[in-house]
Amino acid sequence: MTEQAKGCQDKEMTFRIMRYDPDKDAKPYFQQYKIKLQHGMTILDALMHIKETQDPTLSYRKSCRMGICGSCAMQVNGFPRLTCQTQVTEISTDTIEVRPLANYPIIRDLVPDLGDFMARHESILPYIIREDHQEQNNPTGEYSQSPAELEEYLQFAYCIKCGSCLAACPTNATDRKFTGPQALAAAYRYAADSRDGGLAARLDTLDHPNSLFRCHYAGACSEACPKGVDPSLGIQLLKRKLFQKKILGRGQKPAGMAQTPAGIGRREGIPQAPEKTV
Amino acid sequence: MKFPDLKSKTHPNFKGVPGWVWAGRYGIERQLYILQRMTGLGVLLYLLMHLIVTGQKLDQSSWEFVMGQVNQGLLPIGEFLVFAGAVFHALNGIRLALVHFGFLMRQPGRPIYPFTVAALGQRWAVYSVFIATAAIVGYGGYEFFIVAGH
Amino acid sequence: MRESTLWLMHLGAGAVMLVVLGIHFGVMHTGGLIGIDRTEVLTFASVEARSGQLFYVVVYLTLLVVALYHGLYGLRSILFELSAIGSTLRRTINLLLVLAGWGFFFYGAWAILAGYLG
Structure with missing residues (x-):
């Protein structure tokens, strides 16, 4: 010692x-x-x-x-x-x-009491939204995503939902309906995911008087985040994405299926994936 | 049979408006947030009063009367503070408008310990706001206090 | 109107204000740099002379519109953040701010145009 x-x-x-x-x-x-x-x-x-x-x-x-x-x-x-x-x-x-x-x-x-906090997280539809429901429910392969595309949202996927950011946010100090930095950064995490096409579905929550535009970039949420998620960065990038879609009509086209490399077989000794049980 | 109310009793623990004002141990952007808000409210209040005062410009005696009134006591100092607040609000507003669209800041990457925040990427803009505000308000102060002798 | 549109107009109004308020401040507070005498700028004769010039009428009308929108939208943001307010109270705040905005606009526009025309 x-x-x-x-x-x-x-x-x-x-x-x-x-x-x-x-x-x-x-x-x-x-x-x-x-x-x-x-x-x-x-x-x-x-x-x-x-x-x-x-x-x-x-x-x-x-x-x-x-x-x-x-x-x-x-x-x-x-x-x-x-x-x-x-x-x-x-x-x-x-x-x-x-x-x-x-x-x-x-x-x-x-x-x-984290009940409202979790409800706000749910309100931004925190999952990949696509139109090919058949493929999503019964996948035949993987969606394509490059390492560069992964890095666009990876940082925001590290959120552990500890709630520290809302404790630091001045808007949350008074506005109990504010969506909050955690949920807004999570919305960016999905909006920036190249496999997702659901920004329009999230607009009801985001383009609301108590949501995205009540963030004034005080930056306190990012300082408080113990996982380096930097929610305030995600929120500003989400604003950019929203206007790219609204003004420039630049919506995101969800990534297609990854091509399986041809002529490559399974190496000896590696077992097959188990049969689906559900 | 009456079921008990299972919703737990809680104590609201919201910081309220003091939570806007007291920035505590957070960084400079958090302090600028409240400064931007206070200068904005101050300038709006001044704007509405200014409209009423300048509405008197149609008649010379009314105009000279209100000008005499607003030049009394500490009111000229208040007017100069509004000017300083408006200059800061405008310059900081340029920084905020750029930041709101994700410019000036470091772009997303892998969070590697020790973590940093993207806000650090725009600190130069924060310091530029201070320097430009000081320069404009300084010159305005020279005209206001030295040249015009308020 | 969607919140994003209102917010973008708030930013747009701020950008226009940089120009027109810049002109106003340039004349009123830093006029020495462009040869305007600070001691003269607030005399009735000087105010009357500016009121009669179309350039200043356009600048001040534009400033009136953008400053009222930018300021009252900012106030609305603060009021909306003050508490967990419902949609009825939100509509009431919107209505009061719109009425106040139009009221101040008509008063200000009258003062500017009467000075120019009369």
């Missing part, structure tokens, strides 16, 4: 945590806990430590503990972060304030 790590080992930290029980409390309040810092401790580790050793009533949401599931996003010292990926030592204050994500109703303590 390094000298620096030894120094962290016994340091006492104060956690100021927002508490709220809808059955008992009229409004949220803060409760303080003191814990001894351990080497490599994340904010989520600290919350689990508090729950295990001091207060079993503390509620928070978590699952994977490695920045994949997006469950544990919270406001740490006023900034939305994935608590499983935030080391306590990254935060320079001796008292760390943990609140539930802003701009979502609180169900209990640090647990936000």
